[in-house]
Amino acid sequence: NKISFLYQFDFYIIGDNMNIIFANWKMNKSVEEAIAFINDLNNNVSEFGDDEIIISPPFTTLSEISKIKDDKIKLCAQNMYFEDKGAFTGEISPLMAKEFCEFVLIGHSERRHIFKEPNQLINKKVLSALSHGLKPILCVGETEDERKKKKTDSVLETQLKACLKNVSENQIKNVMVAYEPVWAIGTGKTATPEQAQEAHAFIREFLTDMYSQTTIRQLILLYGGSVKSDNAAELIKEKDINGFLIGGASLDPQLFTEIIKNSK
Ligand code: PGA
Numbered sequence: 517n518k519i520s521f522l523y524q525f526d527f528y529i530i531g532d533n534m535n536i537i538f539a540n541w542k543m544n545k546s547v548e549e550a551i552a553f554i555n556d557l558n559n560n561v562s563e564f565g566d567d568e569i570i571i572s573p574p575f576t577t578l579s580e581i582s583k584i585k586d587d588k589i590k591l592c593a594q595n596m597y598f599e600d601k602g603a604f605t606g607e608i609s610p611l612m613a614k615e616f617c618e619f620v621l622i623g624h625s626e627r628r629h630i631f632k633e634p635n636q637l638i639n640k641k642v643l644s645a646l647s648h649g650l651k652p653i654l655c656v657g658e659t660e661d662e663r664k665k666k667k668t669d670s671v672l673e674t675q676l677k678a679c680l681k682n683v684s685e686n687q688i689k690n691v692m693v694a695y696e697p698v699w700a701i702g703t704g705k706t707a708t709p710e711q712a713q714e715a716h717a718f719i720r721e722f723l724t725d726m727y728s729q730t731t732i733r734q735l736i737l738l739y740g741g742s743v744k745s746d747n748a749a750e751l752i753k754e755k756d757i758n759g760f761l762i763g764g765a766s767l768d769p770q771l772f773t774e775i776i777k778n779s780k
Pocket residue numbers: 540696700701702703704740741742743761762763764765
């Protein structure tokens with residue numbers, strides 16, 4: 517029952533042997549450090565099989581990385597504003613992101629919690645990304661307190677409903693959803709494979725109320741939150757986990773490559 521994805525026309529199609537391994541560098545790495553990492557990764561690309569490797573580096577490094585990266589490595593913007601251009605100091609527009617990236621991360625937990633981004637804003641970003649041909653990776657997840665109060669499902673439901681408002685059946689085919697429990701991000705506390713699978717299955721089930729079953733069966737669901745080389749193998753066995761969104765462990769090319777190898 518393991519998953520793989522091929523681009524067919526513009527959309528992902530689930531097939532057999534392919535996972536999405538996503539590196540979120542957050543606010544880390546100079547241009548020089550980024551180049552060194554990518555050179556290292558380029559050398560290992562032959563070992564990745566059909567896996568899709570997506571790197572989300574700081575904006576300041578995108579230009580240089582795009583010049584040297586192997587074609588197998590795809591780029592993702594860590595965030596963007598929904599307007600095309602104008603007086604929005606400090607923001608990056610979808611047009612700017614598109615110069616280098618195929619993907620854009622939207623609604624990451626750190627955006628939601630540190631920068632107070634509400635679901636409505638995240639929804640505008642998702643719609644804007646899609647209308648510009650960028651593929652959004654929408655992050656959702658509950659806090660520790662919400663999990664303790666058994667509110668995980670209702671939190672996911674609220675986030676998905678609000679953030680995907682007005683996203684059409686055709687557009688959802690270009691969206692990936694990342695389940696990232698807030699309590700697991702950067703804490704070393706990974707969700708157990710059972711907890712992650714349960715949330716992923718819930719997300720898939722809930723979205724079949726909004727979209728057709730055929731489409732949602734193909735939707736790529738990533739797990740994020742303290743993924744390391746020693747827990748990747750167990751997590752990836754779960755039916756609804758189609759790949760990982762990795763923060764801390766993606767900063768070192770050796771550790772990152774190990775996760776890719778252990779996710780087979
Ligand atoms: P982490 O971060 O792997 O350091 O927990 C995950 C994320 O923020 O996506």
